[in-house]
Amino acid sequence: MKLIIINGPNLNLLGKREPEIYGNATFEDYYKKLQEKFPNIVLEYYQSNIEGEIINKLHEKGFTFDGIILNAGAYTHTSIGIGDAIKGITTPVIEVHISNTFSRESFRHQSYISPNAKGVIIGFGLQSYDLAIQSFL
Template identity: 45%
Template sequence: MPQTSVIYVLNGPNLNLLGVREPDIYGHETLADIETLCVDAADGAEIVFRQTNHEGELIDWVQEARDKASALVLNAAGYTHTSVALLDALKTLTIPIVECHLSNPAARERFRHRSYVSPVATGIISGFGPISYELAVKAALGLVQKRTGAQGRSV
């Protein structure tokens, strides 16, 4: 576990198109705008912010987080509803996992009601647009601080 708080914020497929893809659902903010929100919310913690359209790369980053991150904020996008392989990777983590979504999947198409991330997530934040990320980073930091206090050491 790192000595300073390092929060991984990982993003799945099509989130690179934020601002232009279905703005009526996802808004007009870009992924770069959301990264800025996360950095601002981090209160000095390091943010590792990444996006990929490739399932294997996302899984590699989750595995990397095992040794390098204090917590994980994950918007797996479409992989939320399809990837058992991602679930298996997430099961290996011992750090807090905050599932994050811009929209509220429960209020959308039926296939989005199933999440393969939720069973291993410490908590879920969804439906607040870009603010979901800000809330998720703050929640992750709070979980890290709670865990640090309980263990009597810093991460």
């Protein structure tokens, strides 16, 4: 099974940015733990702060991988383009969020990804990614 985790803007700052919301761990450290926990899965990771690069990666992997785990960060609430990219590919996408977006500002309650995603996992911290991987198994 081939899965890719795609993280959007500011998620490269995990471990530094708002630790009261996102925790103290870097994503790179957590990614290593995921690779160890799921050794039989080909797991890739990609992060970009640029909307078009995320769309390009969805197009690149969206016809050949078994699943995409996407945390589009703030683009979740603003990017019709990312939502359309998900609609245009055949690989299923699980939308994940580290924090409970519904307990935060009201603009974070809207997602342009959810209508096109296979499922949504919100608010379980970094474990949200683990749960998304399990959903593909």
